[in-house]
Amino acid sequence: MSEKVVVIYSGGMDSFTVLHKAIEDGKRPLALTFNYGQRHKKEIDYAARVCEELGVPHKVVDISAINTLVGGSALTDDIDVPEGHYEEPSMKTTVVPNRNMILLSLAVGYAVSENASKVYYGAHSGDHAIYPDCRPEFVKKMNDVCAIANYEAVEIVTPYLEVSKTAILTDGLRMGLDYGKSWTCYNGREHACGKCGACEERLEAFRDNQSVDPLTYETRN
Numbered sequence: 001m002s003e004k005v006v007v008i009y010s011g012g013m014d015s016f017t018v019l020h021k022a023i024e025d026g027k028r029p030l031a032l033t034f035n036y037g038q039r040h041k042k043e044i045d046y047a048a049r050v051c052e053e054l055g056v057p058h059k060v061v062d063i064s065a066i067n068t069l070v071g072g073s074a075l076t077d078d079i080d081v082p083e084g085h086y087e088e089p090s091m092k093t094t095v096v097p098n099r100n101m102i103l104l105s106l107a108v109g110y111a112v113s114e115n116a117s118k119v120y121y122g123a124h125s126g127d128h129a130i131y132p133d134c135r136p137e138f139v140k141k142m143n144d145v146c147a148i149a150n151y152e153a154v155e156i157v158t159p160y161l162e163v164s165k166t167a168i169l170t171d172g173l174r175m176g177l178d179y180g181k182s183w184t185c186y187n188g189r190e191h192a193c194g195k196c197g198a199c200e201e202r203l204e205a206f207r208d209n210q211s212v213d214p215l216t217y218e219t220r221n
């Protein structure tokens with residue numbers, strides 16, 4: 001029987017690729033999606049559909065109660081989602097305080113409960129500038145903690161830690177993935193907005209791969 005692993009899967013393009021990477025690695029993934037009160041549930045719907053198609057067990061956990069403790073993020077609060085590139089200072093408003101430590105702690109707890117030995121998540125170098133908890137030093141130390149926090153050691157696997165979003169997409173395209181099944185846009189309208197930081201980064205990755213995003217955008221026909 002193949003090794004059971006937990007994959008933190010938001011429904012976005014990075015974790016969509018990570019999920020398939022785990023399958024390609026010969027693992028048996030348990031997909032875990034956190035609902036932390038995002039302003040829309042579109043990403044979660046996309047995640048659910050993909051898991052159903054793949055026959056991957058999928059858990060959606062509502063952790064929106066944490067918003068009474070950690071706030072100030074445009075992704076959950078009633079402030080405007082900034083437009084523009086991820087690495088700009090305005091994107092700091094998309095940081096949920098201590099997000100990855102919280103999510104990884106929960107995922108590791110789930111892994112221990114399910115006798116899964118690893119937790120996969122989609123940290124990548126493009127997030128290093130803005131998100132301290134996507135940086136290699138964070139992942140390394142979190143891994144050290146997860147080795148001793150329980151009787152069962154859990155390893156955190158970040159296959160794309162050192163590479164860019166463009167390289168993640170390159171790997172996904174190599175695996176033949178259909179990115180029309182992933183949703184990245186911060187706005188949850190019918191079509192992706194094409195203007196928010198998430199859309200900009202996504203479109204840039206497709207351009208860098210000389211590829212066209214199969215999603216429909218409001219900004220083009």
Ligand SMILES: [Zn+2]
Nearest residue numbers: 185193196199
């Ligand atoms: Zn967008």
